[in-house]
Amino acid sequence: MIVVTNPTRDTWASLCARTEQDDDSIQDVVAEIIANVITQGDEALRRLTSEFDGVSLHDLAVSTAGARVSAELEEAILIAARNIKTFHASQLQSPVQVETSPGVFCWRKSVGIDSVGIYIPGGTAPLFSTVLMLTIPAQLAGCKEIVLCTPPGKNGVIDPAILYAARLAGIEEVFAVGGAQAIAAMAYGTETIPRVDKIFGPGNKWVNAAKQLVSADGVAIDLPAGPTEVGLLIDADANLTFVAADMLAQAEHDVVSDVFVVAIGESDVAGLKAEVEKQLAGLPRRGIAAKVIEKARICLVSTEDEALDLMDLYAPEHLIIQTQHARSLAERVRNAGSVFIGEWTPESLGDYASGTNHTLPTNGAARAFSGVSVDSFVRKITFQQASEDGLRGLGPHVSTMARAEQLEGHAHAVDVRLAAWKAATSRSAFIQRNTNETKISIQLDLDGKGRSSCHTGLGFFDHMLDQIVRHSGVDMTLRCDGDLEVDEHHTIEDTAIALGKAFSKALGDKKGIGRYGFTAPMDDAIAHVALDLSGRSWLVWDVTFTRERVGDVPTEMFSHFFKSFCDGAKANLNISAKGDNEHHIIESIFKGFARALGQAVALTGNADVLPSTKGSL
Numbered sequence: 001m002i003v004v005t006n007p008t009r010d011t012w013a014s015l016c017a018r019t020e021q022d023d024d025s026i027q028d029v030v031a032e033i034i035a036n037v038i039t040q041g042d043e044a045l046r047r048l049t050s051e052f053d054g055v056s057l058h059d060l061a062v063s064t065a066g067a068r069v070s071a072e073l074e075e076a077i078l079i080a081a082r083n084i085k086t087f088h089a090s091q092l093q094s095p096v097q098v099e100t101s102p103g104v105f106c107w108r109k110s111v112g113i114d115s116v117g118i119y120i121p122g123g124t125a126p127l128f129s130t131v132l133m134l135t136i137p138a139q140l141a142g143c144k145e146i147v148l149c150t151p152p153g154k155n156g157v158i159d160p161a162i163l164y165a166a167r168l169a170g171i172e173e174v175f176a177v178g179g180a181q182a183i184a185a186m187a188y189g190t191e192t193i194p195r196v197d198k199i200f201g202p203g204n205k206w207v208n209a210a211k212q213l214v215s216a217d218g219v220a221i222d223l224p225a226g227p228t229e230v231g232l233l234i235d236a237d238a239n240l241t242f243v244a245a246d247m248l249a250q251a252e253h254d255v256v257s258d259v260f261v262v263a264i265g266e267s268d269v270a271g272l273k274a275e276v277e278k279q280l281a282g283l284p285r286r287g288i289a290a291k292v293i294e295k296a297r298i299c300l301v302s303t304e305d306e307a308l309d310l311m312d313l314y315a316p317e318h319l320i321i322q323t324q325h326a327r328s329l330a331e332r333v334r335n336a337g338s339v340f341i342g343e344w345t346p347e348s349l350g351d352y353a354s355g356t357n358h359t360l361p362t363n364g365a366a367r368a369f370s371g372v373s374v375d376s377f378v379r380k381i382t383f384q385q386a387s388e389d390g391l392r393g394l395g396p397h398v399s400t401m402a403r404a405e406q407l408e409g410h411a412h413a414v415d416v417r418l419a420a421w422k423a424a425t426s427r428s429a430f431i432q433r434n435t436n437e438t439k440i441s442i443q444l445d446l447d448g449k450g451r452s453s454c455h456t457g458l459g460f461f462d463h464m465l466d467q468i469v470r471h472s473g474v475d476m477t478l479r480c481d482g483d484l485e486v487d488e489h490h491t492i493e494d495t496a497i498a499l500g501k502a503f504s505k506a507l508g509d510k511k512g513i514g515r516y517g518f519t520a521p522m523d524d525a526i527a528h529v530a531l532d533l534s535g536r537s538w539l540v541w542d543v544t545f546t547r548e549r550v551g552d553v554p555t556e557m558f559s560h561f562f563k564s565f566c567d568g569a570k571a572n573l574n575i576s577a578k579g580d581n582e583h584h585i586i587e588s589i590f591k592g593f594a595r596a597l598g599q600a601v602a603l604t605g606n607a608d609v610l611p612s613t614k615g616s617l
Contacts, residue, residue: 001276001293003269005300007310015297016314018229018258018363030180030209037184042191048181055156060192062174067163077165080353081132087355088137091374095383102447103390110378112142113220115194117186118171119201120150122178126159127202129352133359134200134372135169141377146171147186147196151178179203180210187214198222200372202359222372226363229258230347231316231336233307233329236266238322239343244275246320249348251292252285259296260314262307264323269298308332315366318347337366391417393428393445427601429505433498437490438482444502446601448475456480456491460551464590465495471594474601476502488553489560496561500568503601507533511610512603522588525579529592532572533600535616539563542576543585550583558586562593 007015036044042060050056069077097107118134121127131148138146148171150162158176166174175193177185183203189195198220199211211221230250234243247259263269276293280286301307308329311319315335323329326342333339337360340347351358359372386394395414402410427446434440452469454462454476469476478499482491507513510533521527539562545555566573575593579585610616 001273001296001298003273003298003300006302007299012310012313015299016260016310016364018227019256019295026206026209027213030206031213033180034184034187034210034213037181037190038188042193045177045181045185045190045193048179049152049177052179052181053151054154055152057152057156057176060175060177062158062163062176064163064167064171064174067160067167069161069164073161074164076353077128077132077161077168080129081136081165081168083353083355084132084136084357085140088140088357088374091137092140099449101390101394102445102449103387103392104384104394105386105390106382106384108380108382110141110375111381112138112144112378113197114143115145115147115196116143116377117183117196117199117201118146118148119182119186119199119203119207120148120162121201121203121207122151122153122159122162126150126162128159128161128165130201130359131162131165131169131171133357135166135171137357137372137374138200138377139169141374143377145173145194145196147173147175147194149175149177149182149186149193151182152176180206183207183210183214187217187219198377200359200376222359222376223361223369224363224365225361227256227258228253228318229260229316229362230318230320231311231314232259232261233264233311233319233321233323234261234267234272235264235323236268237324238267240268240272240275241279242343242346243272243320243322244279246347247276247293247296248279248283248289249346250318251289251296252283253288255288255291257292259292260311260316261296261298262311262314263298263300264304264307265302267300269300272298304329311336315364317360317362317366318350320345320347335367337361337371393447427506427508429502431498431502431505433494433501435490435494437486438480438494440480440494440498441478442498442502443477444499444506445475446503446506447603448473451475452477454478456495457482457484458488458491458552460553461488461492461495463551464586467587467590468594468597471591472598472601474598488557492553492557492561493564496564497568500565500571503569503571503597507601509610513611514599514602514604522579522584522591524581525577525584525588527575527577527585527588527592529589529596530574531593531596531600533569534572535570536572537566537570538572539566540574540576543578543589545582545585547582550586555582555586558589 004015033048045060046057093110095107095109097105100106116138120130135146148166150158152158183199185193186196186199200222202225208225215221228250230246232243232246250257251259280289280293283289299310301310312335317337318340319333319336320340321330322343330339330341338350338356340350350356357372361369361371395418399411399414429444431442450470450473452466454465456462465478480491480495484491541559541562547555549555562573562575575589577585577589
């Protein structure tokens, strides 16, 4: 083992590097295998099976009917299958319909991939557990056809545990073909083996090279796969017997497996090395494991933050955490295929029976890829449907964007519908107000759902603007870039003016609106807000503050905000409020104002009636 104490960050990348795989040297050979399978089909599969596996087969298809295992193994497989199904079934999602704009509905539906191919390695470690890990989520996803390929043993027979697991999973198409030729057969099809749309499963460098080559030709694969690996986060509280066992569990897979340990604080590295040597001596596959342990790295660092940063850079396929408060530390992990928390959670649990999937990204791919799940076996199809009102509201914006991209046909497809339906102007407004002091843009939709995105650089002010939007039921996106290095005054005043103008523009001729609007309590505080969209600007303000600021806003600016709004919207507003907590007083004012605004702009159903005896507003 290689022990490094307090490695500097410029050395971390080299410490995290896995053993280099000389895949380039086999690319040409694998490409030739694939070409032979494409042109010669089953004949090539039989010849290559004889050449690489030393087995002569006439029938490539294999029946699972007679597959038998011991009662003990059967019970274990049944329990594992149940847990895997339970966990993966929880990933199934019903479509959720979202109204993105009034009258415009969007949703997404998962549809199972029609045909998938499953590759199961044989050889010295036949991975029957992978049969469960891949076929169960495929069935839950609704895949119509599942094809399984696995190499025969030297006796020409497939391991009975693989066949039993396939039979348990209801897989009817099983073929005794392994290696790169199996990947080629599933990717392109032969006389016997059907072509599939996506290929899953681990394998050696020949299999992985074949998966990469066929993926370049348009056949989907599960994820980047390489030698298995484990990362371990430990501290002085870790049980060294358990840690050593976990290290060797991954080391016994293959000589190119990888083990990476990050130890925090006063961890007993010497004791860990001694425990590994002790357990290694009794391991049946110690010849393989010893070569992996020889290049395993143990990095001692001082803090949890360093440990997490280093392990996130390594981005392990499997991450085992044996530290004090391991669950809390696990919540901070960003890059890992699967995480095993605490001393009672060996990685072996996830490999077989906990329910999570053991087909995971390796060689740092966990920084960008997830392990296999039900999602891996589905395609996501999006749907959308707009009502006439939906197109009336959103269509003009689509036309504007299409023409900005010089795609007149896209704009025309919207415009002809708007013309045919004689679309009315939507109750929305876009306002830009630029001065030497502020640059403001506001998109306002009166008939919204209370959705807000407000950014002025003043946190408390943004919070109050959000209150207006949420409680009035309008939709608004507002951005103000102001001279806050000078003062808050211009930002708040100009925002209020622009906001008032946006409401005035969106209201149009004001026909059919409620016009008037409210009283709002907020714990100890109560605000009385009366609003009239009268076309005349007036503010009555009866609120007294003792604090100079609330949050990052001077309290004197709140009356100025509402006065500026009245000027922009040409509205009459009467506000009085009192209470013990001035944060609550202000919030009750904004909520009351929002509710009053919502009532005033709401349509009454009398679209042609102007709520005024004067005949104008």
